Amino acid sequence: TITVMANCERNGGSGAITVTININGQVKTAEVIPYTAGLPAMYQTVVFSVYTTSPVVDISVSLRVRGQYTTSASVWPLVMVSRSGNNFTN
Numbered sequence: 001t002i003t004v005m006a007n008c009e010r011n012g013g014s015g016a017i018t019v020t021i022n023i024n025g026q027v028k029t030a031e032v033i034p035y036t037a038g039l040p041a042m043y044q045t046v047v048f049s050v051y052t053t054s055p056v057v058d059i060s061v062s063l064r065v066r067g068q069y070t071t072s073a074s075v076w077p078l079v080m081v082s083r084s085g086n087n088f089t090n
Contacts, residue, residue, distance in 0.1 A: 002057060003049045008032050018064045019046050024057065026050040 008019050016031040029057040 001049055001051050004046070004059060006046050006061065007046055008063070015065045018067075020062045020064070021046075021048045022058075022060045022062075023048065023050045023064060024052045024054050025026055026052070 002023055002024060003050045004019065004021055006019065008017055016047065018029060018031050020027060020029045022028075030048070032044045032046055
């Protein structure tokens with residue numbers, strides 16, 4: 001099992017951010033709303049887990065708002081990738 005923790009942050013705008021993480025071809029999606037109008041920038045941690053026996057870990061991330069790719073949000077470095085009890089800093 002590979003677990004990926006990503007911090008999603010936005011500095012403006014509104015609407016839910018769709019965070020999609022592709023891990024070895026397995027796609028996981030979550031919607032987050034880490035920003036509230038009138039408040040300082042906020043972030044939310046999203047956790048994705050997939051089961052794989054592959055020794056290779058290929059991870060890609062995309063962010064969308066209302067179906068469109070966005071630049072108003074960002075994912076911090078994938079904070080921690082945990083695999084079978086072993087932690088890797090990314």
